[in-house]
Amino acid sequence: MATLDPADLHAVWLTLKLASVTTCLLLLIATPLAWWLAHSRKWYKGPVAAVVALPLVLPPTVLGFYLLLLMGPHGAVGELTTALGLGRLPFTFYGLVIGSVFFSMPFAVQPIQNAFEAIGRRPLEVAATLRAGAWDRFVSVALPLARPGFLTAIILAFAHTVGEFGVVLMLGGNIPGETRVLSVAIYSHVEAMEYGAAHFLAGGMVLFSFVVLLGLYLAGGKLSKVTR
Amino acid sequence: MSEKHVSEIRAHFTLQLESFALDATFSAPVVGVTALFGPSGSGKTTLLRCIAGLERAAGSLYMNGEVWQDDTIFMPTHRRPLGYVFQEASLFPHLSVRANLEYGFKRIPPSERRVPLEQVVEWLGLERLIERGDPAKLSGGERQRVAIGRALLTSPRLLLMDEPLAALDTNSKQDILPYLERLHRELNIPVLYVSHALDEVARLADHLVLLQQGRVIASGALGETLARLDLPTAHLDDAGAVIMAAVAQHDEAYHLTRLDFSGGSLWVGQVKQPPGSRVRARVLARDVSIATVMPHGSSITNILNARIAEIRDEGPDKVMVRLMLSESHVLLSRITRRSRDLLNLTVGMDVFAQIKSVALMS
């Protein structure tokens, strides 16, 4: 049995942190976006939906490379962050967060959008006739009814970020404690033919993911029973 | 067009949808039930949605002198003090029955709560339902009663009902109708009631707005409007007249009740209401026959004096006859063209109307 060295432990912790921060940010961004996609009749709804879905088809390294260019000193985002005094984002934790948010966007937006679409207009119209304003309707009717969609979005976004590799590899620079997440650590071990450590981490990742997903699915089953 | 009328609901809407165009203007009194009646696809529901602000149509809406919508103002739905009962109860599945009832109630300031929860619960017979958690476990009729209660609890100044009975089976309908009649008697807010069922309208409405292909073709008091032979309502299979009468006398021996109105009296099966109560009787045109002399030896109880006011052909074999019982009371009679010719019936003739059956509506 291979021993877990402190750097690997750090990678595990960093991965959990990255997935949690990414998931929280995604919920904040994906919820209004999904709402708009579910209800808009604008002509540019199609193009926006397509852009959101792009990470599904783009190789992660391509996305990572473009982000590297964009956030670099000559990229638009890089110039902006430098001007704002935030410094540059590549090779930092927050650079990874941004990359992960883009990369996992469709996994958060689509389940929420589907849930909003499934609710339809009727319950919201009913709420409007019962004196609920737009925000009130959203909070008291749309959100609770879309709960299964949110649960799916959280599971997928979290799991997808944990398993993310290509974008992190391109943006991260493999800095221990900052950007060296689990998937990169496993890759390094495999490439260096340190199969023992690789198996240990990979096995742990499989087990952890399974437990998290199982837990969420069970909780989801119970929740949906309560609300039905 | 932007003239405001006090003590009146005045609406004008134009809306171009993919399938049809709405161009409707009508006014309705701020008391009683006004039925928006017409065949399916005539724009009744769309009109109701425009009134609620759920559909953004061009036009204007004045409620008792208050502007809800005109060229510059569009009051959003949640600011309009109205209640809306949809065809399907549309209870919130994530809330308990009680939370559904309280949803709107909680959202109006306490000072505006004119209808207490207990009152609504009693009116609609919700005592046993309110303690049930999951609205999905209620029957269709029970769900619709909760939905009506939920709307009433916002203390609306206007109640909109979109075919609240259409999605229910016959039993549920019979279950819920008495509650609606009770609301009609006890509520002093105007109700706009969308329906395509003539019997519901005859039973519940005081005022009628007739729609056809997105336009209002007639409107007026229920009795008068139903009796107009120039309108399609008079030529429906279940066309007939509605007579408002008072309970005059109970005959305990024969289990009958006499109803009096200015055009005469009607004997009906015994009712529970005490003498003096106002009731509504519906007489179908196919149940009224005409005799030129007073019939003798007939089993028919109700024979009234009448004068022929109008005769209109109805297909190759039938004619529709409008009979005046008094200044304000009318009967419709559907007879064969042959009978008309044999009896030589003409406008202005005094005749006897024989009524085979009377349906008491309330």
Place this chain on the structure above:
Amino acid sequence: MKSFKLSPWSLMGALLATMAQAANAGEVNAAVAANFTEPVKQIVELFQKESGHTVKLSFGSSGKFTSQIKEGAPFDVLLAADEKNPKMLEQEGLAVEGSRFVYALGKLVLWSAQPGYVDDKGTVLGKGSYNKLAIADPKLAPYGFAAQETLQKLELWDKVQSKLVTGESITQAYQFAATGNAELAFIALSQITKDGKVTEGSWWIVPAHMYSPIKQSAVQLTAAKDKAAAQAFLAFLKGEKAVAIIRSFGYELP
């Protein structure tokens, strides 16, 4: 009217005939270390013209190729970026004994995309005026290991730890620097050399004594030991014309 139709059968026949011809002429599947991409393309072009054989090229990391070959990947020759992997294959009997030779000596260079940033002695490394220094993972890439050796020799290894960003290969280290995200990178001279000249940015060619030689070694794999075309290709690689090309990309030869 009678129309002439190309039947699927005749098409397939033509295809098979072409394939058979190709087989007669010989086909080589070559796995090539990524840093040797450009030179090998030029060499193959020449080789194909002269011999009539065809060479199919796959590019990647030597370590990954070695793992794949162990699992039965259908390569005929391996042009690795190091000596270790081909040696290992030889020891395990997966490569033809005695076929291994050093086809190029890699040259490490410190490079910046900005002209004038790197002086010709590499003193910029010690100044610390830069934010990020990109290297390839020393565990995975021979050039990464050479970079580590160099920094250790300069007694800067501990000092630059906080500025180090690691790419999985020198290709990635080059990308980090080319996009300006890292000011400096240790890469292969061949990556920035074209026709014997370095064209962009500024650089310092690290003196050979500062790191152990990067012996890029080629080997013929056992599965292809009777393949004449594979032998011909390796022979061509040792030849004068190939060597000229290799040198033009900034590699040395032993």
